[in-house]
Amino acid sequence: MVTDDDADWRGLLRDVLSMEGFEIEEAHDGLQGVEKAKSAKPNVILLDIDMPNMNGWEACKHIKADPATKDIPVIFVSTHAQREDKEKGLAVGATDYLPKPVDIEQLVPVLRKLTGTPS
Amino acid sequence: MSREAAVLLVGVDDETAEIACSALDKRWSVTTVKNGASAEEAVRKRAHTVIIVDWDARNFSALELVKSALGWNRMTSVLALVNSNRKKDATSAIDAGAMACLVKPVDGDDLASLVARAHEKARLNRELATATHRTQELIDAIGEFLASVSHDLRTPLAIMHGYAETLLHYGDKLDREKRAAYLNYIRDGSRKLTQQMAEFLDLSRKGVSVVSPEKIDMPRLVGEVFRPACEEERALQLEVQFEPEAQEIVTDKKRLTHALQYAISEALQHSADGSKIWVRGLRNGGGIVIHIADRKIDHASMTESNSSADIGCEEAQRMDENQEPNISITIARCILKVLGGDIWSHQNGDGYRLTFTLPKEYKPSKRNHG
Numbered sequence: 001m002v003t004d005d006d007a008d009w010r011g012l013l014r015d016v017l018s019m020e021g022f023e024i025e026e027a028h029d030g031l032q033g034v035e036k037a038k039s040a041k042p043n044v045i046l047l048d049i050d051m052p053n054m055n056g057w058e059a060c061k062h063i064k065a066d067p068a069t070k071d072i073p074v075i076f077v078s079t080h081a082q083r084e085d086k087e088k089g090l091a092v093g094a095t096d097y098l099p100k101p102v103d104i105e106q107l108v109p110v111l112r113k114l115t116g117t118p119s
Numbered sequence: 120m121s122r123e124a125a126v127l128l129v130g131v132d133d134e135t136a137e138i139a140c141s142a143l144d145k146r147w148s149v150t151t152v153k154n155g156a157s158a159e160e161a162v163r164k165r166a167h168t169v170i171i172v173d174w175d176a177r178n179f180s181a182l183e184l185v186k187s188a189l190g191w192n193r194m195t196s197v198l199a200l201v202n203s204n205r206k207k208d209a210t211s212a213i214d215a216g217a218m219a220c221l222v223k224p225v226d227g228d229d230l231a232s233l234v235a236r237a238h239e240k241a242r243l244n245r246e247l248a249t250a251t252h253r254t255q256e257l258i259d260a261i262g263e264f265l266a267s268v269s270h271d272l273r274t275p276l277a278i279m280h281g282y283a284e285t286l287l288h289y290g291d292k293l294d295r296e297k298r299a300a301y302l303n304y305i306r307d308g309s310r311k312l313t314q315q316m317a318e319f320l321d322l323s324r325k326g327v328s329v330v331s332p333e334k335i336d337m338p339r340l341v342g343e344v345f346r347p348a349c350e351e352e353r354a355l356q357l358e359v360q361f362e363p364e365a366q367e368i369v370t371d372k373k374r375l376t377h378a379l380q381y382a383i384s385e386a387l388q389h390s391a392d393g394s395k396i397w398v399r400g401l402r403n404g405g406g407i408v409i410h411i412a413d414r415k416i417d418h419a420s421m422t423e424s425n426s427s428a429d430i431g432c433e434e435a436q437r438m439d440e441n442q443e444p445n446i447s448i449t450i451a452r453c454i455l456k457v458l459g460g461d462i463w464s465h466q467n468g469d470g471y472r473l474t475f476t477l478p479k480e481y482k483p484s485k486r487n488h489g
Binding site for chain 2: 012015019080082100102103104105
């Protein structure tokens with residue numbers, strides 16, 4: 001599931017990851033991301049940080065606090081690229097933290113590993 | 120020199136006090152006290168720019184008084200009166216932080232001259248403190264600006280990078296339409312970033328020297344700038360309402376047009392399909408205030424929603440403080456500040472709102488003329 005308020009970014013990941021064989025769910029803010037995590041039960045959540053209604057940090061905390069969604073790996077994908085951002089991301093329960101721009105060659109293997117999808 | 124500036128004489132003998140009062144009290148307000156405790160009480164009641172202390176005073180420690188006085192107020196200058204045969208006292212006074220020493224018996228003109236210098240020093244210190252505060256504000260603003268630029272440039276750059284990479288890796292799998300969409304985004308995005316950089320350079324190099332005020336019909340200009348972006352590009356409805364007193368202003372049309380373009384480009388990013396963009400101009404003291412709000416079309420509640428958009432500037436400013444820095448709003452703010460206005464944005468679950476102000480008539484600020 002791609003959770004990002006930027007429609008262009010969601011569209012880009014949808015195109016690329018679809019071509020790699022992934023099914024994509026989308027959420028346009030943190031609140032919708034938390035709700036869809038429960039209803040759609042995605043294998044992996046890609047989560048932006050700066051979003052309206054609920055930011056990525058809060059969304060990750062909610063996802064990790066809910067027994068129904070706590071085991072879903074969360075990967076932060078954000079323009080915040082400082083070391084402390086990554087530390088904060090991991091501290092709230094994320095599996096990984098990738099700064100934008102993300103290399104497809106870097107992202108796809110990570111998703112394959114987490115979803116158990118062969119290339 | 121204002122007579123409000125205050126001088127405090129502490130522990131001086133009667134003869135010296137008479138000389139000092141005679142030399143000083145035409146220009147400054149002079150208070151005389153006998154000891155350190157009375158001095159502290161006097162300082163608590165009123166700030167004194169200069170404290171003159173007699174080093175020979177018996178009933179308190181002049182040395183302790185100097186140290187305390189500088190603790191009470193760092194802007195205070197202390198002058199020590201010493202005996203000519205006790206040079207060690209002068210050294211102790213200066214070491215303790217006194218600005219200068221005068222040898223007794225005191226010459227009134229010398230004392231007045233030193234007090235004048237102390238007041239000048241205090242004035243310069245105050246200016247320095249103001250300048251330091253202003254510098255810190257600018258450093259904070261630059262920090263905020265760089266954070267905004269860094270974040271907001273990375274977002275479109277990240278997408279352009281992603282599209283370029285996708286074209287490289289999956290170009291043969293993409294249909295012609297998709298490839299064209301990606302390339303168009305890269306072309307338009309790079310053009311927009313180049314334009315933003317040019318705007319920064321223009322603002323930083325030219326400052327206000329190119330401001331060309333002219334009479335502007337605001338509803339017309341807002342319509343010209345917003346209508347293509349709202350109705351032609353996004354099929355959003357646009358409604359523009361200006362109070363009669365807010366319809367005409369005098370400012371730089373080109374700069375205001377740029378600010379409006381940045382503002383609407385940001386506002387539209389947050390507007391859902393089918394929204395209505397509602398612009399309202401009101402008279403606000405010596406200027407105008409303009410609210411831009413988007414609402415999902417719900418005609419039954421439009422009236423109520425619109426009235427709630429009429430928030431005050433202070434409220435808009437307060438809500439803006441919780442917003443992430445944003446490059447379009449930052450550029451719009453830079454431009455509007457040159458024109459004497461400001462802009463604030465706010466986004467919540469209810470929609471996106473911009474509030475900006477402009478003077479009715481552009482007037483160059485003194486700072487910009489310096």
